[in-house]
Amino acid sequence: MKLLTHNMLTSHVKGVTKGYPLIIKATEVKVNELEFNAQFVSRMIPKLEWNALIQAAEWLGRSQDLPSTLIPNYENDEEFLHKVHRILLEVEVIEGCLQCPESGREFPISKGVPNMLLIEDE
């Protein structure tokens, strides 16, 4: 699971009003190289919940590289875009789970795939 995907995931457990962001508890993390494209990264940035990305990076112990608020004119800062590319697209959670911040319900991540399925009465 990449962090770009994590940034979009929420918990739909019944009664939960704020199931976001899902807390990442990773037991295995890998870095998988992906070709850098400045245009793609800068277009994705405005779509992100930036705070959730910072938190996700923290949970994976990789927050040292990212600013807590977006710098102005980031589209032209190649170094910054490379850092975002790395954390958003190359860092992958292989094993672990995602925890709903409100209900505590855990969604397992196995072989890089988060399982967001709920059982009937959830």
Next chain:
Amino acid sequence: MKLKELESCLQQVDGFEEPKILLEQYPTSPHIAGCMLYTIHNTFDDIQHKLVADLGCGCGVLSIGVAVLDAGLCVGFDIDKDALDIFKGNVEDFELSNIDMVQCDVCSIGSSYAKKFDTVVMNPPFGTKHNQGIDMQFLRTAISMASTAVYSLHKTSTRDHIQKKANDWKVKMEVIAELRYDLPASYKFHKKKSVDIQVDFIRFTPT
């Protein structure tokens, strides 16, 4: 990349080992997937460097094609772990890194991904196995997720019904092509060797 090259590339994608009838699982043929993706890429430029979702991705034929055509990232969504395992194997065989996947029920997603994706591609279940209406649920979700366009396959026989829904949802509908979906006997109870289903390849865009 030429259409023939794309098709031949997609022929390497492994399909379902034991397709589940109730989930209406069957692989999208390399020919149909190739034609769809080739058009989406060359005519509309909705794949390269874009964030793409594949709803009901199954073993990932469409997603693999999307990734090969250089999407920024393609995220596949499917309810079945077995299908996703095969998809994973395909991603490894092709050595692609611009793919991610989520196991979930597309019908329960709601609007959590509202406008997050540039493009949504899909070959949704048609609703023939005690799941009537599922194609429209997939479509509704897809439309909420895509900021630019949704590309989907639907039975030609449902075209008028879909047009009505598209009008209700204030979405523009364009039938790009009529395809003949040649479904080879995939389940033991299929008596005929193969069956031709008339299918529309449709593009939906916000008005």
